[in-house]
Amino acid sequence: MKRFLTPKGLIGLSLVLAILLIAILAPLLIPADLATRMTMTARLRPPSADYLLGTDQLGRSLFYRVMLGANTSLMIAGAAVAMSVLLGLPLGIISGYYRGHVDNVLMRLVDTLLSFPALLLALTISAMLGPNLPNTIIAIGIAFTPFLARIIRGEALRVAQMPYVEAARAAGTNDLQMILRHILPNIMPPIIVQATISLAFAILAEAGLSFLGLGTQPPQSSWGLMIQASRDYLDIAPWTALVPGAAVALTVLGLNMFGDTLRDVLDPRTK
Amino acid sequence: MTYILNRLLSIVLTLFLISVITFGVTNILPGDVATMIMGTQSNPAALAGLRESLGLNDPVIMRYGRWIGGLLTGDWGHSLVFKQPIAELLIQKIKASSLIVIMSMVIALACAVPLGVWAAVHRNRWQDTVSSSSALLGISLPDFFWGIVMILLFARTLGWFPSSGFADPAQEFGRALMHAFLPALALGLGLMAHLTRMTRSTMTGILEQEFIRVSRAKGLAERTVVWRYALANAIGPVMTVAGLQVGYLFGSIIVVETLFNYTGMGWLTYQALLNRDVPLIQATVFVIAAVVMLTNLIVDLLYLLVDPRIRLG
Numbered sequence: 001m002k003r004f005l006t007p008k009g010l011i012g013l014s015l016v017l018a019i020l021l022i023a024i025l026a027p028l029l030i031p032a033d034l035a036t037r038m039t040m041t042a043r044l045r046p047p048s049a050d051y052l053l054g055t056d057q058l059g060r061s062l063f064y065r066v067m068l069g070a071n072t073s074l075m076i077a078g079a080a081v082a083m084s085v086l087l088g089l090p091l092g093i094i095s096g097y098y099r100g101h102v103d104n105v106l107m108r109l110v111d112t113l114l115s116f117p118a119l120l121l122a123l124t125i126s127a128m129l130g131p132n133l134p135n136t137i138i139a140i141g142i143a144f145t146p147f148l149a150r151i152i153r154g155e156a157l158r159v160a161q162m163p164y165v166e167a168a169r170a171a172g173t174n175d176l177q178m179i180l181r182h183i184l185p186n187i188m189p190p191i192i193v194q195a196t197i198s199l200a201f202a203i204l205a206e207a208g209l210s211f212l213g214l215g216t217q218p219p220q221s222s223w224g225l226m227i228q229a230s231r232d233y234l235d236i237a238p239w240t241a242l243v244p245g246a247a248v249a250l251t252v253l254g255l256n257m258f259g260d261t262l263r264d265v266l267d268p269r270t271k
Numbered sequence: 272m273t274y275i276l277n278r279l280l281s282i283v284l285t286l287f288l289i290s291v292i293t294f295g296v297t298n299i300l301p302g303d304v305a306t307m308i309m310g311t312q313s314n315p316a317a318l319a320g321l322r323e324s325l326g327l328n329d330p331v332i333m334r335y336g337r338w339i340g341g342l343l344t345g346d347w348g349h350s351l352v353f354k355q356p357i358a359e360l361l362i363q364k365i366k367a368s369s370l371i372v373i374m375s376m377v378i379a380l381a382c383a384v385p386l387g388v389w390a391a392v393h394r395n396r397w398q399d400t401v402s403s404s405s406a407l408l409g410i411s412l413p414d415f416f417w418g419i420v421m422i423l424l425f426a427r428t429l430g431w432f433p434s435s436g437f438a439d440p441a442q443e444f445g446r447a448l449m450h451a452f453l454p455a456l457a458l459g460l461g462l463m464a465h466l467t468r469m470t471r472s473t474m475t476g477i478l479e480q481e482f483i484r485v486s487r488a489k490g491l492a493e494r495t496v497v498w499r500y501a502l503a504n505a506i507g508p509v510m511t512v513a514g515l516q517v518g519y520l521f522g523s524i525i526v527v528e529t530l531f532n533y534t535g536m537g538w539l540t541y542q543a544l545l546n547r548d549v550p551l552i553q554a555t556v557f558v559i560a561a562v563v564m565l566t567n568l569i570v571d572l573l574y575l576l577v578d579p580r581i582r583l584g
Contacts, residue, residue, distance in 0.1 A: 112288040115564040116556070117522030120540065121296070124556055127544040128299055204413050208526050211415050212541060227416065231530075234423055241423075245416040253411040 009261035015254025023074040026067040047239060054239045056229065062243045068221040069244060073251070076137055076216070077202035081195050083141030084148045091145070092152025093179055093187075097160050107153065113146035122205055126214045136215045140205050144198055151194050155187035162186075189266035196262055200255035207248050223248050278568060285564055290342070293557045294335050297549055338553065350551040352542060357554045360539065365558070368528070368535035370440055370447065372520060374455035379462040380513060384502075386463075387470020387509075392497055394475055402467060409464025414523045418457035418530045425453060435532035454531045458523055462516050469512045473505040507577050514570025518563040 047054040054062050091110070095103040113121075125139035159165065160183060168182050209215030210224025218225060223244040230240035322328055326337065341348060347357040390402035426434030432453050440447035477483065478501055486496045524537035532538070536555065543551035 108284070109288065112285050112292060112564075115285070115289060115518065115560040115567075116292070117518045117520075117559065117563065119522030120525060120556060120559055123525060123541075123544055124296055124552065125299075127547065127552070128297060200411070207413050208415065211413075212526060212529060212545075214544065224413075227419065231419070234419065235427055238423055241416075241419050245412065245419070248416065249408070249412045253407060256407055256411055 006261065008257050009264075012254050012257030012259075012261055015250055016258045019070055019074065019251050019254060022067055023070040027071050030064050030067060046237070054237070054243065056226070056237075056240050062226075062240065065221045065226060066223070066243055066247050069223045069226060069247065070251070072133075072216055072220055072222045073203055073206055073224075073248075076133065076140065076206045076222075077199050079137045080140035080144065080202045080206075081198045083137065084144035084198065085191065085195055087141070087145045088148035088152050089184075089191075091149040092154075093156045093183060095149070096153040096156025096158075097175075097179060097183060099157070099160075103153070107150075110146045110149050110153075114150070116143075118143040118147070118201070119205060119208055122209060123212065123214050126209055131209075131214045132217055133220065136206065136209055139209070140202050143205070144202065148191075148194060148198065152187065152191060155190050156183055159183050159186045193259060193263045193266055196255060196259035200252045200259065203248060203252050203255070275572075278571075282565070282568065286561060289560045289564065290339055290557060291335070293553055293560065294338060297553050297556070298331065298334075342557070347554055348550040350543070350548055352546045352548045352551065357551055360551070361536075361554060361558060364534065364536045364539045366440075367437055367533070368524060368537060371451045371455040371458060371528075371533065371535065372517075372524065374448075374451055375459035375462060375520065376513065378455060378459035379466055382459075383463045383466035384470055384506075384509065387467045388474055388497065388502060388505075390467070390471040391474035391478060394478075399471075403471065406464040406467040406471075409460055409467075412461075413526075414457050414461050415526045415530050417460050418454070418527055421453050421457055422531075437532075437534045450533065454527050454533050457527050457531075458520060461523065462513075462520060465516060465519075466509060466513060470505060470509050473508045474501060477501045477504050507574055510577065511570055511574060514567055514573075517566040521559050521563055 056062055056065065091106060095106045095110075122139040122143035125142055126135055129135040129138065165178065165182055168178060173182070206215055206222070207224035207227070210222045211228045213228065216222035216225055226244035227241055227248075230237070230244070233240055326334065329337075345358065347361070349355065350357050350360060353360060386402050386406070390399045393399050422434045425432050433450055434453070436450055438446040438450050440451075478497075483496060483501060486500050487493070491500075521537075524535070525541050526537070527533075528535050528537035529541045536559065539551070540555040540559065542548070543555055
């Protein structure tokens with residue numbers, strides 16, 4: 001626990017907790033009409049006492065929209081990473097545990113998938129399925145799977161060679177029990193670290209997809225969408241881009257710092 | 272020699288798998304090419320006719336065979352949106368993108384290596400904090416956000432560079448560089464941040480090794496120890512990471528080229544995706560994955576040249 005009490009760990013943890021809190025509470029506390037209310041007389045207002053973070057091209061409060069965007073972005077990123085872990089676990093464990101031909105075939109496939117840039121894969125899947133919220137999750141989830149499968153396989157391979165696994169085998173444990181009781185719990189720490197870091201990448205991917213119009217669709221509020229909408233007003237209202245940009249930066253920064261610290265704490269090899 | 276032969280064989284296999292995945296991903300769609308050409312409101316009988324004549328009713332395996340046969344014989348088909356042969360389009364756009372990919376690599380490496388070395392040499396001091404924090408900030412912001420900041424700063428406010436467009440380097444080299452600079456910088460920043468982190472951690476490990484202590488004890492200048500001895504050992508892993516990041520670069524290029532309206536490969540891919548131009552999507556996705564795979568292979572082989580300790584039998 002002491003290792004968490006570094007400035008980096010503390011900043012990361014507070015940022016992550018703050019953003020989680022905003023993401024969960026925003027939709028409950030902010031009345032829907034406040035975020036969607038268009039005030040045509042107050043378009044593109046700079047940040048002021050009336051409009052904390054200014055307003056967008058339709059006179060909507062950026063403060064409320066960026067808060068609600070936290071919910072969308074985190075939800076998509078969280079669900080996508082969960083999906084890639086769930087898909088990556090069986091792939092990686094089977095590969096690392098059974099080795100041999102199964103491993104060769106599966107990892108050849110995974111390596112090939114890794115030749116596709118994750119963002120390209122996500123964009124293509126999203127464009128093909130038709131861009132909307134669930135498909136954005138599926139697209140990012142699938143795009144991140146090969147990467148996680150690779151890492152999980154490496155860990156499973158390492159753990160499967162441990163003496164206690166051999167001992168359990170000698171005691172007559174069957175494969176399924178072995179995987180569930182001995183392999184899985186022991187590969188979790190590095191996977192949690194990787195999932196945290198992937199979460200940061202997923203936030204960026206969601207922002208990228210939405211920015212290109214192949215992710216979250218309006219009227220849903222999302223950081224990528226907000227940045228995209230701001231493009232036409234950069235000269236007169238730069239804050240419309242800077243506010244959601246800063247939201248993405250703080251979230252990803254927090255997740256990266258938190259992930260780095262988590263790695264120091266959980267990964268036995270860096271001890 | 273056997274190693275290189277094996278690698279060559281595996282390229283063929285991987286290219287085949289890339290083609291299968293590309294075809295698979297672009298065939299999960301509910302709509303199809305026929306509706307794309309004629310629109311959703313078109314007459315069902317005409318639509319069915321077009322489907323038949325395009326061979327869309329054939330089994331998947333036959334359609335894949337026709338597609339891969341076309342690729343192999345140089346018939347890449349026509350783009351539905353651009354009404355042009357795809358092969359021509361691709362060659363044009365790949366040239367445009369090579370310029371910014373190479374520029375961004377150069378920018379990233381030129382900044383990341385000194386920054387990373389600087390941080391490793393002054394580990395846990397303020398220099399390290401500055402370098403590591405800026406690298407962390409670099410990987411935490413989306414490239415398109417950097418792009419927007421650059422448009423605001425360098426194009427709109429200072430007016431040094433154009434904020435959008437493309438010029439052909441074969442015709443006007445100077446203007447082409449001006450147009451490529453900001454997109455390359457936006458692409459390079461994220462990459463630079465990754466490479467700085469990598470250089471720092473590799474160098475930190477190397478500076479703790481025995482031979483470094485020996486060289487210092489020998490009385491070599493600190494500059495020689497760090498830049499000649501230590502860096503020579505760190506450059507291999509850093510190059511490998513740089514090579515692996517090419518994949519990331521080709522993902523980002525889609526966003527960055529679209530933002531700067533730079534008509535290269537990324538922009539073309541985006542237009543294809545946006546308009547669901549399936550033949551063009553298949554071609555661009557296939558080419559990008561193949562380029563990424565081949566780059567990684569080249570980096571692996573370069574590694575053999577750079578680091579004589581590695582000998583694979």
